[in-house]
Amino acid sequence: MPRVTIQEASRILNVSQDVIRRNVRDGKLTAAKEGGPNGTRWMVDIPENIEDYSDDFKQDIHALAQTLTPWWYDNPNKRGFVHYLESLGIEEVEPFFLCGAKGEDIWPATGHQTGDRCQECILEAMAQGFPMETRE
Ligand SMILES: [Zn+2]
Incomplete structure (x- = not known):
């Protein structure tokens, strides 16, 4: 499954970024912190079955x-x-x-x-x- 930024996840799943963050907190979505050129940021796994x-x-x-x-x-x-x-x-x-x-x-x-x-x-x-x- 693709791993994307919170912003991209919001677009793909058609919910607000706030909902994405809430779902990461309550375990509905899995996410991990990844390092990049602009510092670390949260990357969200898009569920296989959207x-x-x-x-x-x-x-x-x-x-x-x-x-x-x-x-x-x-x-x-x-x-x-x-x-x-x-x-x-x-x-x-x-x-x-x-x-x-x-x-x-x-x-x-x-x-x-x-x-x-x-x-x-x-x-x-x-x-x-x-x-x-x-x-x-
Ligand atoms: Zn009104």
């Missing part, structure tokens, strides 16, 4: 989306607004937010203030009668 990998990931993320709040950050640094997660798509792992923003991934927004919420997402959720706090 389909299995993405199915697992989709199950995880769908389970999350169903049980938790619809409000998510679209970046890992919790910058900008919290968006309302409309769906995760059937074929894609990329999330779609109500306001039309399309994120690379979703990051938990636990503890956010209502003032942090995207105004367009709020208006759209109200217009469609969606629950504001949970998906239940």
Whole structure:
């Protein structure tokens, strides 16, 4: 199986680099530190069966989306607004937010203030009668 950088693994497996790092930490992906001209860096082994990998990931993320709040950050640094997660798509792992923003991934927004919420997402959720706090 090919061994690639985290950046390349992110592209090949169609998930964010953050997810790749998380999967390396939890053992879902194997990786090793390799020395190079620019110092050492993590190299990730691409699984032989990429389909299995993405199915697992989709199950995880769908389970999350169903049980938790619809409000998510679209970046890992919790910058900008919290968006309302409309769906995760059937074929894609990329999330779609109500306001039309399309994120690379979703990051938990636990503890956010209502003032942090995207105004367009709020208006759209109200217009469609969606629950504001949970998906239940
Ligand atoms: Zn939004």
